[in-house]
Amino acid sequence: MSSAAQTRIKVGIVGGTGYTGVELLRLLSQHPNVELRAITSRKEDGMPVAEMFPSLRGRVDLKFQTPDSAQLDQCDVVFFATPHGVAMSQAQALLDAGVRIIDLAADFRLQNLANFERWYKMPHSCPAILKESAYGLTELNREQVAKARVVGNPGCYPTTVLLGLAPLLQGGNPLIGTDHIIADCKSGVSGAGRKAEVGTLFSEAGDNFKAYGVLGHRHHPEIAEQLERLAGKPVGLTFTPHLVPMIRGMFSTLYVRILPEALDTDFQALYEQHYAGESFIDVMPAGSLPDTRSVRASNHLRIAVHRPQGGDQLVVLVVQDNLVKGASGQAVQNMNLMFGLPESTGLTHVAVLP
Amino acid sequence: MSSAAQTRIKVGIVGGTGYTGVELLRLLSQHPNVELRAITSRKEDGMPVAEMFPSLRGRVDLKFQTPDSAQLDQCDVVFFATPHGVAMSQAQALLDAGVRIIDLAADFRLQNLANFERWYKMPHSCPAILKESAYGLTELNREQVAKARVVGNPGCYPTTVLLGLAPLLQGGNPLIGTDHIIADCKSGVSGAGRKAEVGTLFSEAGDNFKAYGVLGHRHHPEIAEQLERLAGKPVGLTFTPHLVPMIRGMFSTLYVRILPEALDTDFQALYEQHYAGESFIDVMPAGSLPDTRSVRASNHLRIAVHRPQGGDQLVVLVVQDNLVKGASGQAVQNMNLMFGLPESTGLTHVAVLP
Amino acid sequence: MSSAAQTRIKVGIVGGTGYTGVELLRLLSQHPNVELRAITSRKEDGMPVAEMFPSLRGRVDLKFQTPDSAQLDQCDVVFFATPHGVAMSQAQALLDAGVRIIDLAADFRLQNLANFERWYKMPHSCPAILKESAYGLTELNREQVAKARVVGNPGCYPTTVLLGLAPLLQGGNPLIGTDHIIADCKSGVSGAGRKAEVGTLFSEAGDNFKAYGVLGHRHHPEIAEQLERLAGKPVGLTFTPHLVPMIRGMFSTLYVRILPEALDTDFQALYEQHYAGESFIDVMPAGSLPDTRSVRASNHLRIAVHRPQGGDQLVVLVVQDNLVKGASGQAVQNMNLMFGLPESTGLTHVAVLP
Amino acid sequence: MSSAAQTRIKVGIVGGTGYTGVELLRLLSQHPNVELRAITSRKEDGMPVAEMFPSLRGRVDLKFQTPDSAQLDQCDVVFFATPHGVAMSQAQALLDAGVRIIDLAADFRLQNLANFERWYKMPHSCPAILKESAYGLTELNREQVAKARVVGNPGCYPTTVLLGLAPLLQGGNPLIGTDHIIADCKSGVSGAGRKAEVGTLFSEAGDNFKAYGVLGHRHHPEIAEQLERLAGKPVGLTFTPHLVPMIRGMFSTLYVRILPEALDTDFQALYEQHYAGESFIDVMPAGSLPDTRSVRASNHLRIAVHRPQGGDQLVVLVVQDNLVKGASGQAVQNMNLMFGLPESTGLTHVAVLP
CATH class of the missing domain: 3.30.360.10 (Dihydrodipicolinate Reductase; domain 2)
Structure with missing residues (x-):
C-alpha cells in the first residue's frame, strides 16, 4: 500500500472523446495509483469532460484541452486514444521528455512497415521507435511490455x-x-x-x-x-x-x-x-x-x-x-506492468450481468 | 378493379435516401395502382436504388436521378421525402405542370407562418400555396385532402x-x-x-x-x-x-x-x-x-x-x-384519397409480429 | 384471377400460439387463394386469435379451438406448427380424409430413423408415411414436393x-x-x-x-x-x-x-x-x-x-x-406448389427495412 | 481503514438466483468490509454460484445452500432477494438471533396493512416487526435506517x-x-x-x-x-x-x-x-x-x-x-448506514458508458 502511494502515476490522454477514451477515463478515475492530469481534444477545447459524458459527473473534473496547453510532457505516461497516425507524430517529443506512451491505435502494432502503409494508407513516420516498441498483448509479451517506453496496444x-x-x-x-x-x-x-x-x-x-x-x-x-x-x-x-x-x-x-x-x-x-x-x-x-x-x-x-x-x-x-480487454483495460494492464504495479491494479471490476 | 387499372398513378419521389423515402418505396412498389417513375438524389445520381437498399432487389429497378433529369413534371404526384424547405422551393413549378404534391417534411404543416419561421429557421417561400394546402391527417381532414393539390403530411x-x-x-x-x-x-x-x-x-x-x-x-x-x-x-x-x-x-x-x-x-x-x-x-x-x-x-x-x-x-x-401511419403510409393513404382510390389500397399489410 | 378463385384452399393450423404459427397467420391471412378454416390450441380454446396477437385484429376472426372441434378433416391442407411428435400422431387420420400435411416440426425431416430417435428422444410412429414424405426445401425438391401428400418443412x-x-x-x-x-x-x-x-x-x-x-x-x-x-x-x-x-x-x-x-x-x-x-x-x-x-x-x-x-x-x-424462408414462408411456398399455384403467390412482400 | 477492518460484516443472502441477487453478489463481492457467508436457493442447492453466473468466476466461491444448512443466524445481516412473503416468514427467528434484515421484496414497504394484503394477496404475518421497520429510501429516512433492525428496501x-x-x-x-x-x-x-x-x-x-x-x-x-x-x-x-x-x-x-x-x-x-x-x-x-x-x-x-x-x-x-439505486445498490447503501460505514463504501463504481 505504501509503495502504491509512492507511484501515483501522472497520466495524460490524447483524444478523449471516443469510446476507448471514455473507457480509459472510467478505469483510470477508479485506479488507486493514478492521477489524471490532462485530456486533450482540439475540437472540444474548454468543455468539461463530464458535460460530454455525464457518467463521469462528480468523478472527473478535467476539461478538454488543446494538445499544446495540456503539458503532456509533465506526465509519466500518455495514452493515445486517437485516429491512426497521431501517436507516431508526437512520440519522439514525448520520449525526449521522458514520457512513456501507450497507443491504442495502430501506429505501433505492425512491425511489417509495408503492411502498415498498405492498410493504413500512410507512411510510418518513426520506424526506429516502432522497432523498439512492444506489442502490448500483455500475456504474450509481458517482459517486453514491462521495460518498454512505447507500447502498441493490440486491436480488439x-x-x-x-x-x-x-x-x-x-x-x-x-x-x-x-x-x-x-x-x-x-x-x-x-x-x-x-x-x-x-x-x-x-x-x-x-x-x-x-x-x-x-x-x-x-x-x-x-x-x-x-x-x-x-x-x-x-x-x-x-x-x-x-x-x-x-x-x-x-x-x-x-x-x-x-x-x-x-x-x-x-x-x-x-x-x-x-x-x-x-x-x-x-x-x-x-x-x-x-x-x-x-x-x-x-x-x-x-x-x-x-x-x-x-x-x-x-x-x-x-x-x-x-x-476493456480489447482496448482500454489492456492498456491499463500494460501501464501497471510498465510502472511496477500488480498487473490487476484498478482492473478488478466484476462483470456487469445482466 | 377495372377502374383501378385505369388509374395507374405515375409517381415521383424527391429525396429517396432516407427512411421515409425507402418506406415509400416499400409501399409503392407493392401498390397495385402505382407506377414508380422517378426518384431523385443529387448525391447518389446514377446509383441503383436497390444497391443502397438491398431489400428492394428485384422489386425496384430505378436509379437515383438528379431532380433535373427526373422529369417530375410528367408525374401525376410527387412525394417529397426531403429536408424541410425543399418542397416549397419546387411546388409552384410542379403545380403549374398539373402535378400534385405530398410533402413529408414540414413545409405545408403549419398555417401560422410566424411559427413556421421560428421553428424551422427559414422564411416561407410560397404562403399562397400553403394557404390552399391541406393538412394530411387523413381521418380528420378527409374532404380537404381529397380535393387538395398540395398536402402537408403530418409529423409523426x-x-x-x-x-x-x-x-x-x-x-x-x-x-x-x-x-x-x-x-x-x-x-x-x-x-x-x-x-x-x-x-x-x-x-x-x-x-x-x-x-x-x-x-x-x-x-x-x-x-x-x-x-x-x-x-x-x-x-x-x-x-x-x-x-x-x-x-x-x-x-x-x-x-x-x-x-x-x-x-x-x-x-x-x-x-x-x-x-x-x-x-x-x-x-x-x-x-x-x-x-x-x-x-x-x-x-x-x-x-x-x-x-x-x-x-x-x-x-x-x-x-x-x-x-407508416406516422409518415409514408399516411402519405400513400392521402394519395389514394386524392386519386379516387379506396383509402386502404396497397396499405393492407398485416403488422409484423414478432 | 378466375383460376385463383377456383383454388380457394381450405387451411387448418394445428398449434397456432407460437412464432411459426402467428407467422403462418400473417402470411395466410394475406394470401389471395386461402381460406383460413381452423386453428387449434388446447390451452387457449375459445380465445380469439387476435386477442393473443393484436397485430391480427380486424384480419383474423378465428378463435382457437380444440383439435377435436376444429374439423381438420374438412381442410385441404393442415399445417403443424407444433412441438415435435404431434404431426406424426395425427398424420394417418388426416391422410385418410384426403387432407395434405405440412409439418413445420421435425417429424418428417430425417429419413434416418435412428437419427430421429436419438435426437428427438422418441420413436417414430409412422415410418411408412415418413418414407413417402418430401423434404420441403422447395428449390432442391420441387418435383417431390409438388406431388407429396406430406411435407417435412426444413429446419431454419x-x-x-x-x-x-x-x-x-x-x-x-x-x-x-x-x-x-x-x-x-x-x-x-x-x-x-x-x-x-x-x-x-x-x-x-x-x-x-x-x-x-x-x-x-x-x-x-x-x-x-x-x-x-x-x-x-x-x-x-x-x-x-x-x-x-x-x-x-x-x-x-x-x-x-x-x-x-x-x-x-x-x-x-x-x-x-x-x-x-x-x-x-x-x-x-x-x-x-x-x-x-x-x-x-x-x-x-x-x-x-x-x-x-x-x-x-x-x-x-x-x-x-x-x-419466413426458414419456416412459415417456405411452408406456404410448398403449399403453393402442392396446389398448383404460382410458387410466389402471397409471398411477394418486400422486406421491412429499417 | 482500521475501523473498516474491524467491521467486516458477515452477510447472508436468501434467494440469490434472481437479478437483485446477482447484483448484490456483484456489489458485495467488491465491498471492502463485507464477508459473504452464505447464499441460499432451495432449487439450486449445491450448485456453485459462479456456474449459474459466470461473471462471478474467480470472485465468488460460494455454493447455493438450502436455508437450513446456510446458518444464516451466524450472519450480521441477511438480505432477502426473494418473492414477496419470504422475508416476513423468517424475520422473527433472525431478529431473535441478533441478525439484521434488509428485504428487497415488499414485505416491509407498506405500513398500511390493508393495502399490503390487497395488492400482495396475502396476510401480513408479522405486523409488529413491520411497525418497527424502516422504509429504506436512504436519503429520506437516513436516521431511521441507521438504527433499524429491519429495513424494507423501496421498489424501483x-x-x-x-x-x-x-x-x-x-x-x-x-x-x-x-x-x-x-x-x-x-x-x-x-x-x-x-x-x-x-x-x-x-x-x-x-x-x-x-x-x-x-x-x-x-x-x-x-x-x-x-x-x-x-x-x-x-x-x-x-x-x-x-x-x-x-x-x-x-x-x-x-x-x-x-x-x-x-x-x-x-x-x-x-x-x-x-x-x-x-x-x-x-x-x-x-x-x-x-x-x-x-x-x-x-x-x-x-x-x-x-x-x-x-x-x-x-x-x-x-x-x-x-x-442498483432502484434495488441492490440502495440495499448496500442501507447496510453501510446500519453498520456505521461511510454510506458510499463499496458503491463508488463509475457508470458504464457506452
Whole structure:
C-alpha cells in the first residue's frame, strides 16, 4: 500500500472523446495509483469532460484541452486514444521528455512497415521507435511490455484470436495445421467507434446482423504477423468479422485442424496449464459455452475449447469486452506492468450481468 | 378493379435516401395502382436504388436521378421525402405542370407562418400555396385532402396526439380541460432519420432511454395549432418526446382531465363511435394495453382509453409505426384519397409480429 | 384471377400460439387463394386469435379451438406448427380424409430413423408415411414436393446451409472437400420459439452473444443427411449455432475448401446460373455483404460468394428471415406448389427495412 | 481503514438466483468490509454460484445452500432477494438471533396493512416487526435506517418518484398541487426479474414499447403512502409504468402543477440545495436531459427540473439503474448506514458508458 502511494502515476490522454477514451477515463478515475492530469481534444477545447459524458459527473473534473496547453510532457505516461497516425507524430517529443506512451491505435502494432502503409494508407513516420516498441498483448509479451517506453496496444480482434490460439502454437511447434486457420469473429457496435456514420446508426445496426471486411480488414495483417511469430512460420488465415447488434462484447469462433501427431493431446489440460496463474484469462471447464455478457465491462477474457465428436477439428470460443480487454483495460494492464504495479491494479471490476 | 387499372398513378419521389423515402418505396412498389417513375438524389445520381437498399432487389429497378433529369413534371404526384424547405422551393413549378404534391417534411404543416419561421429557421417561400394546402391527417381532414393539390403530411408525433384526443375535442365543445394537456411521447430511433449523427448511433441510443426537446420541439406548434382548431380555442400543451431503443414504433401516453360536466361520459363508447368505420384506427377493447409491435410495418394506429379508478383523469394510449401511419403510409393513404382510390389500397399489410 | 378463385384452399393450423404459427397467420391471412378454416390450441380454446396477437385484429376472426372441434378433416391442407411428435400422431387420420400435411416440426425431416430417435428422444410412429414424405426445401425438391401428400418443412439452419452449398455439391461430383465443411451460423432469438424460458429472456439474450449446441444440435443430422444426398457421399460437418440479440434473421457463414481440380471455377457465375429464375434465391453481385434486415419479414434468401485473396478457401454468406424462408414462408411456398399455384403467390412482400 | 477492518460484516443472502441477487453478489463481492457467508436457493442447492453466473468466476466461491444448512443466524445481516412473503416468514427467528434484515421484496414497504394484503394477496404475518421497520429510501429516512433492525428496501419506481418529488413536498407544505400528480415511468426489462415468462422474452419485449399496469400496479400504493407522508396530506396519483427494450435503467417523467403562491420559486436552486452533499443524488444543471446510461451499473440517481415556457407546469426527469439505486445498490447503501460505514463504501463504481 505504501509503495502504491509512492507511484501515483501522472497520466495524460490524447483524444478523449471516443469510446476507448471514455473507457480509459472510467478505469483510470477508479485506479488507486493514478492521477489524471490532462485530456486533450482540439475540437472540444474548454468543455468539461463530464458535460460530454455525464457518467463521469462528480468523478472527473478535467476539461478538454488543446494538445499544446495540456503539458503532456509533465506526465509519466500518455495514452493515445486517437485516429491512426497521431501517436507516431508526437512520440519522439514525448520520449525526449521522458514520457512513456501507450497507443491504442495502430501506429505501433505492425512491425511489417509495408503492411502498415498498405492498410493504413500512410507512411510510418518513426520506424526506429516502432522497432523498439512492444506489442502490448500483455500475456504474450509481458517482459517486453514491462521495460518498454512505447507500447502498441493490440486491436480488439487480434486479442481474442491470439490468446485463443497461443496455446496451440507456442514454441514454434504447432499442434495444428497453420495453413487454413479460420477466425469467425463477431463484434459489438462500439468497436466501430463514436464517429457519426450511417452504417452504425441504431436503425441500421440494430435488429440486424452482417459480415464486413470479408475482402480485407486491417486486423488481418496484425493477427497474421503475430500468429507467424508464435508459430515460427507462415500461416494462412481466413478472418471474417461480423457486426452484432449489441454495444460491448466480442466473440471469436476459431476453427483449426489438429495435426495427426497431436491427436492424443488433452487440449483442455493444455489450455488450463498454459494460462495457469493469469489474472484475466479464464479457461472455462470442458463443455462450457461462454457468453459476452460474462465479461461485460470487465478486463477478463474467457476461453472454451471444444472438439466436436472427438474428431480432428478444434473449435475454440473466446469472449471479451472489446472496450476493456480489447482496448482500454489492456492498456491499463500494460501501464501497471510498465510502472511496477500488480498487473490487476484498478482492473478488478466484476462483470456487469445482466 | 377495372377502374383501378385505369388509374395507374405515375409517381415521383424527391429525396429517396432516407427512411421515409425507402418506406415509400416499400409501399409503392407493392401498390397495385402505382407506377414508380422517378426518384431523385443529387448525391447518389446514377446509383441503383436497390444497391443502397438491398431489400428492394428485384422489386425496384430505378436509379437515383438528379431532380433535373427526373422529369417530375410528367408525374401525376410527387412525394417529397426531403429536408424541410425543399418542397416549397419546387411546388409552384410542379403545380403549374398539373402535378400534385405530398410533402413529408414540414413545409405545408403549419398555417401560422410566424411559427413556421421560428421553428424551422427559414422564411416561407410560397404562403399562397400553403394557404390552399391541406393538412394530411387523413381521418380528420378527409374532404380537404381529397380535393387538395398540395398536402402537408403530418409529423409523426402529431398524428398520435391528434387522433388520440380528437374524440374529446371535436365540435369545439371539449369534454376535457384544454389548458393543461400533457403528451408524454416515445419514439423509435428511426424517427430521427438516416443522417450520420453521434446521438443516434447504436452505441449511444441502444440500451438507453432519454427525453429530448423538453424545452422545445418542432412538433409542439404543429400539435397545438391543430388541437386549437379541434377545440375551437387556445390550448395549453406540455409535450415531452422521448427516444426508445427500438427502430420503428411510437407510443403516446396522453393525460387530460375530464371537465365536471362530462364526468358521466362513456369514453370507451365515445371513441368507438368516433372511429367506427375507419380502416386504420383501431379503438381497442376497454382495459387494453397496446404495444408498438402490434402495428409494426403496418398503417394501423391503435388507441386504448383508460380512466384509472374511475376518477377525472383520462389516460389515452396510442401506438403507431412512425414510418407508416406516422409518415409514408399516411402519405400513400392521402394519395389514394386524392386519386379516387379506396383509402386502404396497397396499405393492407398485416403488422409484423414478432 | 378466375383460376385463383377456383383454388380457394381450405387451411387448418394445428398449434397456432407460437412464432411459426402467428407467422403462418400473417402470411395466410394475406394470401389471395386461402381460406383460413381452423386453428387449434388446447390451452387457449375459445380465445380469439387476435386477442393473443393484436397485430391480427380486424384480419383474423378465428378463435382457437380444440383439435377435436376444429374439423381438420374438412381442410385441404393442415399445417403443424407444433412441438415435435404431434404431426406424426395425427398424420394417418388426416391422410385418410384426403387432407395434405405440412409439418413445420421435425417429424418428417430425417429419413434416418435412428437419427430421429436419438435426437428427438422418441420413436417414430409412422415410418411408412415418413418414407413417402418430401423434404420441403422447395428449390432442391420441387418435383417431390409438388406431388407429396406430406411435407417435412426444413429446419431454419438447414435451409441456409443447404441452399448455400448446393451449387458446390450437386450432381454428386463436389467441387469442394466434403470432409471438413464448417457452418458458423447465427440466429435471431425468435428461432427459439415462444416458450417461457430463462435463457431467451430479454435480459439474458439482449446485449449478449453466445454459441450454443456446440456439442450437438438437432439440425446437425438434418444438414448432414441432406448434404450427403447432394454430395453423393459421406460428409464431415462442423456446425456451430450462435444466438444473436435480434428477433428475426439468420446469417450463415460457410467455410469450404476448393478441390485442386476445381480451382479454375468461376464461383460467382456458378451460383448465378444455379439459381437463375428462382423467385426467392438472390445471388448477390460479387463482393456483396448481405445483412439480415435485407430479408426481414420476406421470403427471400440472399447469398454472397467470397474467395478471399483468390485462394482455395471459399466463404459463402447466406441470409434469410428464420420465420419466413426458414419456416412459415417456405411452408406456404410448398403449399403453393402442392396446389398448383404460382410458387410466389402471397409471398411477394418486400422486406421491412429499417 | 482500521475501523473498516474491524467491521467486516458477515452477510447472508436468501434467494440469490434472481437479478437483485446477482447484483448484490456483484456489489458485495467488491465491498471492502463485507464477508459473504452464505447464499441460499432451495432449487439450486449445491450448485456453485459462479456456474449459474459466470461473471462471478474467480470472485465468488460460494455454493447455493438450502436455508437450513446456510446458518444464516451466524450472519450480521441477511438480505432477502426473494418473492414477496419470504422475508416476513423468517424475520422473527433472525431478529431473535441478533441478525439484521434488509428485504428487497415488499414485505416491509407498506405500513398500511390493508393495502399490503390487497395488492400482495396475502396476510401480513408479522405486523409488529413491520411497525418497527424502516422504509429504506436512504436519503429520506437516513436516521431511521441507521438504527433499524429491519429495513424494507423501496421498489424501483418509488425510488425515482419520491426522490424526484421530495423537494417539492417536504415539510408538509407542498409547493405543488397534490391532487393530480402524474408519474409517467419507463423501466428496463430486468425490473421484471429472472422468471421464465412469455411477456419478457427477447422476441416479445425487444424492439417494442408498451404500457402495463395502467389499471393498477403494486408500486402505486407504495408511492402514494410515502408521498402522503412527505406532503402531510392525501395525494392523487396517476402512475403509468412502461416497459422499455433495454436491460437496465429507469426513467421517470413527473408532471406536477406549481401552486399559485409558489410561482416565484427558483426550482433549480431548490433541488440543488435539497440534495447538497448527497453522494448519490445528482441534480443536473438547468436544461439538462439525463439518459439512463449515465447511471448504468452505478448507484447514482440523476434529476433534471424543467419548467416549459416558464409556466405553472413542472416536469421533473429522473434516471437510475433499477437494479442498483432502484434495488441492490440502495440495499448496500442501507447496510453501510446500519453498520456505521461511510454510506458510499463499496458503491463508488463509475457508470458504464457506452
